Amino acid sequence: MPDHYDRVNVKQKPDWLKIKLHSDKEFASVAQIVQQHKLHTICDSGKCPNKAECWSRKTATFMVLGDVCTRGCRFCATATGRPLPIDAGEPERVARSIALMELRHAVITSVTRDDLADGGAAHWARVIEAVRAQNPHTTIEVLIPDFGGDEERLNTVLAARPDITGHNIETVERLTPLVRSRASYRTSLGVLRHIALQGAVAKSGIMVGLGETRDEVLRALDDLREAGASIVTLGQYLRPTRTHVEVAEYVTPETFEFYRTEALVRGFAHVASGPMVRSSYLAEQALANIAGQSSVNIKNESR
Ligand code: SF4
DSSP: OOSSOOOOOTTSOOGGGOOOOOOOHHHHHHHHHHHHTTOEEHHHHTTOTTHHHHHHTTOOEEEESOSEESOOOTTOOSEESOOOOOOTTHHHHHHHHHHHHTOSEEEEEEOOOTTSTTTTHHHHHHHHHHHHHHOTTOEEEEEOOOGGGOHHHHHHHHTTOOSEEEOOOBSOTTTHHHHSSSOOHHHHHHHHHHHHHTTOOEEEEEEEOSSOOHHHHHHHHHHHHHHTOOEEEEEEOOOSSTTSOOOOOOOOHHHHHHHHHHHHHTTOSEEEESTTOOTTTTGGGHHHHHGGGSSOOOOOTTO
């Protein structure tokens, strides 16, 4: 397999990236729940192209600790600046919203809060505990920031026992300084290693189309496996605004399939690889594949 992508004109989006824009009763219901409970979602903040599809399936990914991030990654549409103080009522409102949406699998993420003494770890734990208390049959997946690689903060989150703990490396090692702000590839691998060493299910994600080579992606997959990650997602980077880093390539569905196969060969228990894949896209599909080899607790078959 040559170490370059099949070239696709980056000025014109290929057909496989055309998105659905419809909204329906379920979409409106999710929108109402999010609005009434004064919550944020990465679906909105991240300008996710799957919003219509996911919300119509009555699923969304809540974003806690506010909607302003202390970092300014060049791929991310979330606002950067000085965040508001922690909203103490947020855990209960997230939990209530998940109950109203009858989610079997809840995915929660957050902005990065380098301004807080604990990086927001205690709030994260409160969110997980509140969600579990109100939704005992729902599996909980968290997509966390790097907490500066601080193991004490990570342990605070892990002690709340999320079923899946994700942290994205986002891109290959060479491109990390160009794409991510203040984060390091090695710190992120350390975060994943720590998650896995604590016996938790570790998940990560990579965006492609930023100018990486196939070999670099394969090396990143090796690094993730070596760190102990058992779930990986690969999706096409899409530029959220003209101020963000440009798309270098539209990666073909065939190349995504190549990565999927290579990831499975490397021993990942679950791989989601495709142009529209995001960390949280169809995230519940991983549960069946990891149930046998991890601490994940599948207790929601009847819902
Ligand atoms: S893929 Fe994730 S972030 Fe995007 S709309 Fe679906 S749930 Fe939201």
